[in-house]
Amino acid sequence: MEVRVAMADRRRVNGPVGTTLPPIYDSPAPSRSRTEKPENAIRKIFLKTGVTPSASGSAYLELENPNATGPSNTSLKLTCTVHGPRALPRSAPFSPHIILTTHVKYAPFATKQRRGYLRDASERDLGVHLETALRGVIIADRWPKSGVDIIVTIIEGDQDRNAPENQHEEGWDTMNVLSGCITVASAAIADAGIDCVDTVAGGVAALVAKEASSPPSVVLDPAVADYYKIYAACCIAYLPTRDEVTNIWFKGQLPGANVTLYNNLVERSLVACRNANRVIVTALKQSITPEQEVS
């Protein structure tokens, strides 16, 4: 419905003029079986670089979904392409450092609700967060007067197919998407050969209630549909070897404005970041051929 608010775009095939509705089912979805994830672990990440040979650098990321209800056993599929560094257009003003442009876009089939082709506010927001996370990593003054484009396409968001409608409204899944975006972009930048101080990785920790009656607990990398309620979540972009944080996004309410709880949440996110970083390092090592390693 939101897709059609804007005037029909003549440059795309718009379909019928009437409003189309996503399917409405007669019975609620079967409750999903939940396999417990170890407390200190994040979901398994599949990361591969070089999926788009025509780009300067690229990477593809997938998260394993052990409780899959759909046809595939993964959720969150992201691809990232990096174009550049390349010369800025002549009309651009002088810049002593590289100009970073980030684009994050959901595919129309990425979420439960069909997405439009124009970027909406949440996508722009993700783009800004991603830019902040990456800007501190790239050694920007090595490329004066040049620009680099980083494009992340979300092929599939981190939403459960059978999750109740009310849950995804709060947008907790965007935290996981952002952490995935940071991780995949970091791998793609390294694939493009752009000098960085470290490989940045994203990680999420959340304060959740597993059941309606259970007390709140802190978990890593929360699959939103697994929990009864999420109170707060924290997404961090972290450089493990330098022990620096480039971006922090905290959302939600902590009971009683507890500072130790907040610190705890941040600490746990860093654990998730370190785990994701190991995946990046392994993926990058795999992309190096033996003879490159020697030279």
Next chain:
Amino acid sequence: MATQSSLTLSSTTFAKLSPHPYLLANLQPSDASTPSSRTNGRQPTQARPPAINTSSLTHAHGSAVVRTGDTTVICGVRGETLTTSQIPNYRSEPSSTGTTASDTDELRDYDLLVPNIELATGCAPNFLPGVPPTTLAQTLSTRVYSLLHSSDVLNAEDLRIYHETNHDDVAGDGNDDDESMQDVADGEDINAPTRKVMAYWVLYIDLLFISLDGNPFDAAWAAVLAALRDTKLPRARWDADREIVLCSRSEAALPLSVSGLPVACTAAVFTAKERLKQTQSRNTGGEKGAFWILVDPDRFEESLCDETVTIVVDCSAEGEETKILGISKSGGTVVGADVLRRFVQVAEGRWREFKNALT
């Protein structure tokens, strides 16, 4: 590669500096012992083998990933419902017998198929996001749209959602009873179950290029076809009380019946003469010169060729002749009837490659 070159340039540098002579030197080696081939090592009529993977998306009703060489495209098909009251030019049909004659009209008249191609994913350096769809993206969407309609792959019957009033409903609960009695009274025969089309499925067919290295149309069309063959729509019925379409979770989803297997095959025509000289020779009525048909061109070859030919063939009818569903040729004057005839055979070979990848 560039044999007997006195220049001490690497072949990649040569390709960048003077692309046209570079490709020509590969296709027409001055040394007879060197076999002629394209810069990518393929023979002129050799296409890149396709790899197809289906059902990888969670939120789509059908999906496919198609890879030919370095061109990768993802297609997701998603069904949404559209009630007939929302269709301005809707004509209710007198009977519910699904006649095939009006099939194409329904799909086209009510605009039930919505294919869109997105290239602005950074799939190639010249396709960056943040700009309106490029001419190429628009052309591709339109070509897929018209081929979907003209090739008759889909059956409108699969997309109809009926309101059925029959004995079972009458025997149902009290509320339903009155309404269905009224409905039945409208029809002539009280005993016969009446079906009325109340809504349609609209198929949103979204294509996303992950990587582009030439020949986007063939890959896109193969992805559309593979995704449609993979599509399963939930069983839907009209709920008269709430006036909405309800889908059943208990009954298994129905696959779309996709008839035929049209496969697109594209080739670019590379002429020995460069563009500028070519126009001069045309003006003076000069001879045609040597040319090569490069099947399944990559990005480098596409940039050097003016003329492209696409043929859509379907050989799935056993023992019958190949059906040609579409021919399109743009730019240039080289390809004539005899070249096209030869090219159909190449397309038949390509059809078999895709068929093996699909099944």
